[in-house]
Amino acid sequence: MANQLNLLSTGQVISTPLHTEMQQAYLEYAMSVIVGRALPDIRDGLKPVHRRILYAMHELGLTPDRPYRKCARVVGDVLGKYHPHGDQAVYDAMVRMIQDFSCRYPLLDGHGNFGSIDNDPPAAMRYTETRLAAVAHESLLSEIDKATVDFIDNFDNSQQEPVVLPAQLPMLLLNGCSGIAVGMATNVPPHNLTEVVDGLIALIDKPQLSDEKLFEIIPGPDFPTGGEIVGSEGIRDAYTKGRGTIPVRGVVHSETVAGRRMRRTALVVTELPFQVNKANWIEKVANLVNHGQIEGIADIRDESDREGIRVVIELKRETDPQAVLRQLYKQTPLQVNFGAIFLALVGNQPRQLSLRETLQEFLKFREEALTRRYTHELEQTQQRLHLVSGLRQAIANLDRTIDILRQAADGSTAKATLQSELEFSEEQAQAILAMPLRRLTALEQHNLQKEFDELTQKQEQLQKLLSDRQELLKALKKELRALKRKYGNPRRTQIVDAAAADASETVPGGSGKTSPEPTDSEEGEESTIELTYKGYIRRFASDSGEESSGSRRQKSKKTASKSAVRPRSPQGDRDLPLQTYQTTTDRELLAITADGKAYSVRVRDIPKSHGRHQRSTPLIQLLPPAAQKEPQAIASSLLLPDTTTESYLLILTYQGRIKRLPLLEAASSSSRGITVCKLKSGDRLISVQTCQLGEQVLLATSGGRILRFEVDDTQLPIRGRTAQGDMALRLRKKEKLVGMATVPPHGDIALISAAGYAKRLPVNLLRLAQRGSIGTQAFHFPHKNDTLAGMVAAHRQETLVITTDRDRHLSVAMDSLAVDNPDSSGDRLQQLQESERVVSVLLAHHG
Numbered sequence: 001m002a003n004q005l006n007l008l009s010t011g012q013v014i015s016t017p018l019h020t021e022m023q024q025a026y027l028e029y030a031m032s033v034i035v036g037r038a039l040p041d042i043r044d045g046l047k048p049v050h051r052r053i054l055y056a057m058h059e060l061g062l063t064p065d066r067p068y069r070k071c072a073r074v075v076g077d078v079l080g081k082y083h084p085h086g087d088q089a090v091y092d093a094m095v096r097m098i099q100d101f102s103c104r105y106p107l108l109d110g111h112g113n114f115g116s117i118d119n120d121p122p123a124a125m126r127y128t129e130t131r132l133a134a135v136a137h138e139s140l141l142s143e144i145d146k147a148t149v150d151f152i153d154n155f156d157n158s159q160q161e162p163v164v165l166p167a168q169l170p171m172l173l174l175n176g177c178s179g180i181a182v183g184m185a186t187n188v189p190p191h192n193l194t195e196v197v198d199g200l201i202a203l204i205d206k207p208q209l210s211d212e213k214l215f216e217i218i219p220g221p222d223f224p225t226g227g228e229i230v231g232s233e234g235i236r237d238a239y240t241k242g243r244g245t246i247p248v249r250g251v252v253h254s255e256t257v258a259g260r261r262m263r264r265t266a267l268v269v270t271e272l273p274f275q276v277n278k279a280n281w282i283e284k285v286a287n288l289v290n291h292g293q294i295e296g297i298a299d300i301r302d303e304s305d306r307e308g309i310r311v312v313i314e315l316k317r318e319t320d321p322q323a324v325l326r327q328l329y330k331q332t333p334l335q336v337n338f339g340a341i342f343l344a345l346v347g348n349q350p351r352q353l354s355l356r357e358t359l360q361e362f363l364k365f366r367e368e369a370l371t372r373r374y375t376h377e378l379e380q381t382q383q384r385l386h387l388v389s390g391l392r393q394a395i396a397n398l399d400r401t402i403d404i405l406r407q408a409a410d411g412s413t414a415k416a417t418l419q420s421e422l423e424f425s426e427e428q429a430q431a432i433l434a435m436p437l438r439r440l441t442a443l444e445q446h447n448l449q450k451e452f453d454e455l456t457q458k459q460e461q462l463q464k465l466l467s468d469r470q471e472l473l474k475a476l477k478k479e480l481r482a483l484k485r486k487y488g489n490p491r492r493t494q495i496v497d498a499a500a501a502d503a504s505e506t507v508p509g510g511s512g513k514t515s516p517e518p519t520d521s522e523e524g525e526e527s528t529i530e531l532t533y534k535g536y537i538r539r540f541a542s543d544s545g546e547e548s549s550g551s552r553r554q555k556s557k558k559t560a561s562k563s564a565v566r567p568r569s570p571q572g573d574r575d576l577p578l579q580t581y582q583t584t585t586d587r588e589l590l591a592i593t594a595d596g597k598a599y600s601v602r603v604r605d606i607p608k609s610h611g612r613h614q615r616s617t618p619l620i621q622l623l624p625p626a627a628q629k630e631p632q633a634i635a636s637s638l639l640l641p642d643t644t645t646e647s648y649l650l651i652l653t654y655q656g657r658i659k660r661l662p663l664l665e666a667a668s669s670s671s672r673g674i675t676v677c678k679l680k681s682g683d684r685l686i687s688v689q690t691c692q693l694g695e696q697v698l699l700a701t702s703g704g705r706i707l708r709f710e711v712d713d714t715q716l717p718i719r720g721r722t723a724q725g726d727m728a729l730r731l732r733k734k735e736k737l738v739g740m741a742t743v744p745p746h747g748d749i750a751l752i753s754a755a756g757y758a759k760r761l762p763v764n765l766l767r768l769a770q771r772g773s774i775g776t777q778a779f780h781f782p783h784k785n786d787t788l789a790g791m792v793a794a795h796r797q798e799t800l801v802i803t804t805d806r807d808r809h810l811s812v813a814m815d816s817l818a819v820d821n822p823d824s825s826g827d828r829l830q831q832l833q834e835s836e837r838v839v840s841v842l843l844a845h846h847g
Contacts, residue, residue: 015466021509030182034350038181040188042139042344042351042358043365044165045172047179048091051165052082054107054598057132058141068129071475075125081153083159089732095488095711098130102275103175104190104224105487107136117225117272117309118279135487139168147376148369166369169483170196170362172344176221184350186343189221189238189274194488196359198691199481203359204473205416214356221338223493225249226271230496237328238340239355244339248273248493250684254321257312264298267321269311269334274331278304282311282667294331296324317671324624363476370465370472378462383427385455390428391435391448398440401432412445423645481807490535490618500511525585529606531840533801535634536616539606576801576809579845581639590666591619592649594635594684596677598666599623623673636688638668648710650675650719652687656772658699660716678722687740698749698763699729700791702737704748704779711742715771727772739791739841748816750781751826752802752841755786759826760817762793778822790841799844804828805837811844 031728040047043531046054056077075090083090094104098110101117111127115121116602122128132141148166151158173822176190199218202209220235229235230247237244251271254262272278282302288294296319303310315324329335343352346361353361394401404421408414412435418429438444465471529539585604592598607617620634640663641647647663659677666676677685691697691711707729709715719725731737740747743763767776780787784805800812810831820826832838 004281006365013063016180022574027309034181034184035348038179038349039184039186039343039345040172040177040179041164042172042346042353042361045175045177047093047171047177048167049083049085049090050076050097050107050424051120052078052161053090053094053261054132054136054140054165055144055162056081057108057130057138058144062131063187064109064132064134064137066131068109068131069452071125071128071130071646074130079762081159084155087125090112091122095122095131101225103191104222105135105171106241106444107133107171109133109174116134117277119277131724134171135847138163139483139487140171142166143369143373144169146373160233162363166373167362168366168479169593170200170359172362174356177344180268181350183451184343185341187339187341187427188344189338189340190223192222192488192491193216194484195219195491196224196489197484198835200359200480200519201477202476203356204361211240211356218355219495220495221246221340222491223248223274225274226275226492227273227494228271229495231491232495233498234337234340238342242342242352242354242357244340246340247498248338249335250276251494252325252328252334255312257314264314264317265314265319267313267325267328267742270309272309273333273336273340276336278311279301279310281333285302285328288331294324294327314463322349326329366476367472370476370577374462374472378459381455381459381462383460385452386425387428387431388448388452388455390431391421392425393424393489394418394432394435395440395445405433407608434676436446462573468816470642472655488660490620492621494617494621503561525604527583527585527603529581529583529589529639530577530616531619531637532616533578533803535619537606537619537622538609539603540609540615577844578810578842579637581662588640588667589637591623591637591674592638592666592676592685592688594686595625596651596675596679596685597673600667608738622682635685638688638690641690648711650674650687650716650740650742651685652699652737653677653683653724653725654668654686654737655680655683656728656731656737658728658740659698659717659719659723660691660711661719661721665721674721674723686737689740689742694744695742696745696747696763696768698739698741698743698766698791699775700751700788701729701731701735701739701775702738702787702789703732703735704751704753704777704781704788705735705772705775706766706778706791707771707775708763708768710768729772738788741791742795743793749821750792750794750800750814750841751788752790752800752829752838753779753781753825754789754837754839755781755783756832756836756838757782757786757826758800758812758817758827758829759824760814761820761822765822776822780823780825782825789838792841792843795843801842801844802838803840803842805839806833808836 035050038047041051046050057074060069060074060077062074064513068379071094074086074094078090079085079087093112094108095110097108098106098114100106108130110128110130111130114128117759119756143166144162146166150163151160152163154161171190173191173196174193176188179185183691187678191834193599195218199214202214204216215232215236218239220229220232228249228251230249234244234246238246248298250269250273252267252269254267255266257266258264272281279302281578285294285297289297289300296316297313298316299312299314301312301314303312313324313328315321340357341352342354343350344358345351346353372537402417404417405414415426415429417435418424418427424432439448462816488692525541527539527541529537530535583603585602587603587607589601589603590598591601601622605622619637649661649663649666651659651661661676666674679685681844692713697709697711697716716726728737743749746762746764747761748762750758750760763776766778769775770837788800794814796815798814800814800817801806802812804810810829812829812831818827
């Protein structure tokens with residue numbers, strides 16, 4: 001029998017108390033869970049599993065413009081290369097990144113069944129398909145190959161994976177994060193991209209910005225399922241201390257619905273608090289009613305569809321809706337407390353942060369990533385510039401270079417001779433030997449000189465960015481603004497005053513806001529409503545002593561010809577009042593979305609403002625949830641006239657189709673909306689106006705052409721709501737439609753070019769043509785790269801609102817524009833700065 005090893009006699013056994021060993025082992029386990037699984041990194045806001053999924057899909061080439069691939073393929077790559085854990089855990093993480101009710105800005109685009117808000121399970125991974133969403137591809141992975149972040153070995157040292165993704169947006173705040181580690185937890189609520197970007201830019205401009213100013217820009221979380229946040233005390237605690245309790249309510253309004261025997265009052269729930277399971281909530285309400293714990297409910301049914309949530313709670317006769325609503329808030333998850341904990345990994349250490357610290361840590365990381373990116377680009381530019389300089393020098397000494405190559409015995413000899421005689425570096429000599437003969441042609445020599453000039457200019461720009469921190473921060477702000485314009489969308493979650501909500505708890509009216517349901521006999525109250533450039537709306541009583549921005553502007557032409565009055569929107573941005581109406585609360589506003597649907601909004605349902613500086617409400621939030629899915633969804637909004645019998649809607653689409661629809665058909669829309677124009681794939685509405693018979697329509701293209709034709713049954717036959725419309729005019733290559741106006745036969749139009757040249761033009765100077773023809777050249781550009789930016793009907797008392805590529809809004813009095821002819825280019829606007837470009841032109845209406 002072999003001798004057994006006597007381990008105790010070797011002297012290698014170290015005596016350790018059991019409690020000390022257990023403590024050390026548990027701490028190591030806890031830290032591995034904290035760092036490796038449960039907590040997000042402050043820099044890209046991702047846990048390791050999410051980061052590995054995104055990087056694996058990037059390696060597979062699953063970009064937004066590529067076809068979908070099976071989720072099972074992605075899960076297999078993640079498991080085999082980076083994340084050796086259970087496949088179901090990886091798939092569950094992938095599913096959450098696809099669900100639009102879980103993520104404010106989904107990072108993946110899915111095809112198939114990925115579950116629902118009723119907690120229905122997703123289909124198996126072998127059935128579903130996915131690819132990267134555009135926001136993830138651009139803001140998380142576009143710089144991954146530019147040496148912006150460090151890479152480490154994977155679990156078996158066979159591959160490299162990024163330590164962190166080069167995030168251009170703070171995903172920790174945008175999508176939030178929840179996780180339970182050992183002895184700690186995180187629960188960061190999602191936020192609005194537009195507000196967060198504005199907060200980042202404000203901190204770049206003013207690092208010592210006060211908390212009050214920062215909280216005005218970022219007023220609170222913005223949940224993907226909408227809802228209402230009650231009060232701001234919990235938000236303030238979370239933002240200042242890193243931990244707070246935020247009460248969130250569902251959105252409820254009252255309707256009169258047809259019951260089994262008679263019409264009943266019903267509470268209609270259109271939005272639920274974040275992470276509330278709709279099916280479970282309905283079941284809980286039904287159980288409470290059956291057990292007599294909630295009284296006054298006759299029936300409850302789920303009418304939800306693809307358009308959004310709609311749960312109808314029918315009430316018994318003579319039941320107080322407010323009393324039932326209070327019971328629902330108190331006893332069901334229709335109101336919940338969101339426990340916010342801003343905990344994340346900072347330098348691989350868990351740390352609880354305030355909102356300011358979260359933003360500052362991201363900006364610190366982003367500045368470092370940009371520095372690394374520009375350093376990498378500078379090195380590549382210098383290397384290429386070095387080679388191009390060698391090629392240019394070789395062409396300049398072409399005869400001697402050819403002699404060396406002809407006389408050399410082999411490539412190594414030629415390379416050494418080039419280095420010694422013409423003082424080329426080894427890299428330059430190698431590039432000369434690899435240079436094809438076509439580089440000797442005159443065209444290729446010209447291209448080589450052009451490339452040299454471009455590389456020299458790029459090198460100077462990169463050196464400037466790396467040597468001047470202010471220039472680097474300017475580039476950072478420019479990137480942030482570009483991402484905001486591309487992916488920003490309106491806020492979904494409203495923040496309501498806690499004191500007012502607790503005092504009244506009134507059941508909102510038909511559009512979901514806090515105005516009591518009026519009776520049919522109620523007379524309309526005199527009111528003023530004001531719509532702004534960015535789509536916000538407010539209402540105040542005409543006799544309240546308040547004065548709209550539009551009224552104030554009309555009183556002073558001097559003010560109108562300078563910078564516009566710019567009230568602040570809830571995001572903290574400057575905004576401009578575009579439309580002001582004197583009306584009554586029994587009238588209706590028609591909102592038409594870019595996807596061709598019309599929604600009726602009662603004036604009385606617009607939240608009432610009690611002060612000029614009170615926050616406005618996004619108009620889109622007064623529409624059903626289905627209308628709020630797309631950013632900048634509202635194409636037009638107009639106050640319906642007292643009589644719509646003789647009026648028509650004129651609808652123009654991006655692809656150049658136009659149709660005339662009786663306004664009476666659109667005016668009959670319900671709060672759920674009706675289709676006013678059927679659109680082809682990729683098309684959208686760009687302009688909707690009212691018109692009458694006898695008026696004339698003018699369509700303008702970016703090339704400065706205008707088509708003028710009559711509004712009659714021949715040129716514009718009446719079409720039904722589901723019709724696509726007729727072809728408006730012929731567009732040339734690279735041309736697009738930039739404006740539509742309806743004017744009387746002797747009216748004027750205003751034309752503004754991208755370079756800032758403007759003029760007024762009488763329409764009778766333009767040829768009256770047929771719909772579908774080519775039109776008349778009405779603007780001659782002084783510069784080749786100039787285009788027509790916009791056209792509007794010119795009314796002397798109105799004001800032009802001009803937006804530039806520098807995010808400036810300028811107001812120009814219409815009567816300050818000179819009347820000119822079609823052959824002129826007009827006069828340049830004095831308010832524009834050098835090289836500033838006009839990107840949009842709108843007409844401010846105050847009446």
